[in-house]
Amino acid sequence: MARNKGASLFNLKLLNQLQIRRVIYYNGPLTRQQIANELGVSLPTVTTNVAAMLADGLLTEYEGESTTSHAGRRPQLVDFNADSRFAVGLEFGPYGAFACVTNLRGRILYKKELSSPSKNYERMLIDVSTQCQMIIRESKVPPHQVLGIGVGLPGFIDSQRGTVRTGLYSSWADRELAADLRRQTYLPVWIDNNARMRTYWREMFSGRDTPSTFVYLFVSKGIACPLMIKNDILAGKHASAGEIGHTTILPDGPICPTCGRKGCLESLSSEAAILAQVQATLGHDTTWDIQKVLMAQRQGNSTVCDIMKQAVGYLGLAAANIFNFISPNLLSIDGLIFENEENRKELIEVVQSNLFGLSTEEAKIEFLPHNSYSGASGAAAFVVRQSLLA
Ligand SMILES: [Zn+2]
Structure with missing residues (x-):
């Protein structure tokens, strides 16, 4: 007793x-x-x-x-005491791998672009643990003050169990990535979806005022929209909350290579979808990438402008649906395509004309500047959160 x-x-x-x-x-x-x-x-x-x-x-x-x-x-x-502990963050994204070491408040002390991880799971575990040791050494932070390692990955990640359900490579599926990396690195390891990691970055490390409830619309090669509800990301019963990319927007739209259905948001408005449409219209032989598409839009290429307007219009509908459905305090948008002012204006216009019961002031939207390291930095934020705040 x-x-x-x-x-x-x-x-x-x-x-x-x-x-x-x-x-x-x-x-x-x-x-x-x-x-x-x-x-x-x-x-x-x-x-x-x-x-x-x-x-x-x-x-x-x-x-x-x-x-x-x-x-x-x-x-x-x-x-x-912001410099009393440190965290390592990694992001294995569709456009590359990034690493950083931050303090407790998100100051980046070290950052580095890494080579893409191996598809071979065992090989990847060895590479990643070697890279983590190197990162900690080169950052010059005292190793005993490192709280752990966070890894952000695209796909369906079960953060609680530390497993990849579906992700970058099918060979990683159902593997216990967090536990396996922990064994290799002798450090605590947490994993989560990379869009969720960016949401943690926005909440904890961006230095901006953040409401406790907001949504983070991440438009990249794919599209996801994590929901931060009272300082916690809503995972849902099966860790799949926030997958707005695969909600149907146009029933007779193009087939989505990820979910296999027609007309989901990702098949219409992701960078991959925009590129596919540009290539289908203007030719496959050119070396189109999203930067080149945005440049063509700025130069007034009418075909590209039409494709962008339509893609952003569908995103606007999805964003208005988010406001109508959960009424967040803020919609934070992270996407390279919004570097073009025309796309920001178009999105706001579509959202505002599709709101129900909310004034345009109540549907608060911000566009975040593109930053290759916010995923890795968010993974470090997740380490701080899991170690000290959860
Ligand atoms: Zn889909």
């Missing part, structure tokens, strides 16, 4: 520390009293737990500006 009581007190302490870390991470710096008010716990509880985390070096404190005109004690603010 006494032992159970001891165990439950220990668990309560851990729970308190977790709650305190979450409040400080998302709202800090804060005074101890503000933390106590936020959590509805006593000031001594906060003081004891904060003291433990200060001693550990995870938190830091400093004098804030006095809020009153009286000369008196300045408030002591508590915040994360």
